[in-house]
Amino acid sequence: MYERKTPLAIDCGLHLTREILNGKWKPSLLNAIAIGVKRPSEIQRLLPGATRRVLNVQLKELEEHGMVEKKIYPQLPPKVEYSLTAIGWSLMPVIDAMNQWGDANREFLETVISQDPKIRQTEKSACLMHSKMAVERRIG
Amino acid sequence: MYERKTPLAIDCGLHLTREILNGKWKPSLLNAIAIGVKRPSEIQRLLPGATRRVLNVQLKELEEHGMVEKKIYPQLPPKVEYSLTAIGWSLMPVIDAMNQWGDANREFLETVISQDPKIRQTEKSACLMHSKMAVERRIG
DNA sequence: TGGCCTAGGGATAATTTTATCCCCTATGCC
DNA sequence: GGCATAGGGGATAAAATTATCCCTAGGCCA
Numbered sequence: 001m002y003e004r005k006t007p008l009a010i011d012c013g014l015h016l017t018r019e020i021l022n023g024k025w026k027p028s029l030l031n032a033i034a035i036g037v038k039r040p041s042e043i044q045r046l047l048p049g050a051t052r053r054v055l056n057v058q059l060k061e062l063e064e065h066g067m068v069e070k071k072i073y074p075q076l077p078p079k080v081e082y083s084l085t086a087i088g089w090s091l092m093p094v095i096d097a098m099n100q101w102g103d104a105n106r107e108f109l110e111t112v113i114s115q116d117p118k119i120r121q122t123e124k125s126a127c128l129m130h131s132k133m134a135v136e137r138r139i140g
Numbered sequence: 141m142y143e144r145k146t147p148l149a150i151d152c153g154l155h156l157t158r159e160i161l162n163g164k165w166k167p168s169l170l171n172a173i174a175i176g177v178k179r180p181s182e183i184q185r186l187l188p189g190a191t192r193r194v195l196n197v198q199l200k201e202l203e204e205h206g207m208v209e210k211k212i213y214p215q216l217p218p219k220v221e222y223s224l225t226a227i228g229w230s231l232m233p234v235i236d237a238m239n240q241w242g243d244a245n246r247e248f249l250e251t252v253i254s255q256d257p258k259i260r261q262t263e264k265s266a267c268l269m270h271s272k273m274a275v276e277r278r279i280g
Numbered sequence: 281t282g283g284c285c286t287a288g289g290g291a292t293a294a295t296t297t298t299a300t301c302c303c304c305t306a307t308g309c310c
Numbered sequence: 311g312g313c314a315t316a317g318g319g320g321a322t323a324a325a326a327t328t329a330t331c332c333c334t335a336g337g338c339c340a
Contacts, residue, residue: 001257001258002258002326002327003257003258003260004258004259004260004325004326005260005324005325005326006298006299006324006325006326007260007261007262007263008253008259008261008262008263009164009189009262009263009264010249010250010253010262010263010264011189011263011264012168012239012242012243013238013239013240013241013242013243013244013246014167014168014171014235014238014239014242015168015242016242016243016245016246016249016250016253017238017239017241017242018164018167018238019249019253020249021238022327023327023328024149024158024327024328027154027158028152028154028155031154039286039287040286040287040288041285041286041287049149049151050328051328051329051330052287052288053288053289053328053329053330053331054327054328054329056287056288056289057289057327057328064252064255064256065249065252065253065256066248066252072287075286076285076286076335076336076337076338077284077285077286077287077336077337077338078285078286078287078288078335078336079286079287080286080287080288087245087248090241090244090245091241093237093241094234094237094238094241095154097233097234097237098153098154098157098158098161098234099152099153099154099157100153101153101157101230101231101233101234102152102153102154102155102156102157102158103152103153103156104153104230105156105227105230106153106156108206108227109150109156109159109160109205110150110156112204112205112206113148113150113156113159113205115204116204116205117141117143118141118142118143118144119144119148120143120144120145120147121147121148122147122148122149122150123147123148123149123150123151124149124150124151142296142297144295144296145294145295145296146294146295146296146328146329162297163297163298164297164298179316179317180316180317180318181315181316181317190298191298191299191300192317192318193298193299193300193301193318193319194297194298194299196317196318196319197297197298197319212317215316216305216306216307216308216315216316217306217307217308217314217315217316217317218305218306218315218316218317218318219316219317220316220317220318
């Protein structure tokens with residue numbers, strides 16, 4: 001298995017949180033589970049930009065870090081459901097804040113990001129409903 | 141110059157925010173500037189785990205993304221000061237939320253992170269004052 | 281028998297991000 | 311000349327993260 005070679009910085013809260021959220025799809029995964037999208041196949045449908053493989057890997061990391069729980073139903077075909085742990089729920093204000101800030105500044109951010117010479121193309125897939133549902137959860 | 145090859149996902153607010161904060165030291169840099177540590181040499185002292193080079197690179201990205209401004213004083217030896225832009229300030233609630241959550245759950249997080257078989261060692265350098273000052277700023 | 285469903289994961293390649301190393305600006309001082 | 315100051319950045323190596331590809335299980339159905 002892969003072993004990290006550089007020591008991991010965990011001095012301030014910022015670094016600890018960064019470590020937990022470090023992964024392209026981790027905030028989205030937490031959000032998906034929070035809004036009730038719990039089964040792997042549903043999650044994959046919600047995040048079409050990610051491959052099944054990456055989602056599995058990152059879900060496992062979230063599980064190992066204690067943010068989500070995985071319940072395997074002994075059925076066939078198999079059924080699996082993820083849910084947030086208490087500490088996972090406590091992370092939602094962070095996710096919500098990220099979501100809100102990004103949405104509130106979407107126009108500006110899309111502009112500066114696409115002006116970045118490193119970026120050749122961007123990709124919008126269907127996780128906008130994602131934000132909407134998150135807002136609904138927050139508000140009502 | 142380096143050019144990204146995979147399209148960048150910018151569907152939901154979460155991804156936009158992630159893109160801006162994507163960089164090992166970016167949250168710390170924003171926080172540092174917010175608490176008044178503005179000159180490159182001071183910032184470097186505050187974040188001893190990072191090399192000068194990386195901080196320069198990530199500061200430039202933050203600048204290109206419109207989060208910070210750089211003022212160069214035409215002096216010798218040179219003097220440079222960074223400051224947050226309006227939108228940079230508007231990001232602080234996110235940074236604060238990350239900082240608070242990480243600090244509030246430090247014990248748990250240090251445990252799960254160090255149990256991770258990928259992690260061989262962790263590193264604590266002096267950016268704890270970092271958090272303290274951030275808290276002070278928040279509280280008043 | 282062959283194919284579908286749901287879920288999982290090994291191996292490896294490609295991409296992206298960080299780290300290392302070394303050099304540059306320009307002035308003043310010993 | 312050599313060194314200090316304060317800041318910057320190119321080139322390249324190394325490390326970390328994602329993407330691709332392909333194979334597993336077990337029952338159901340045509």
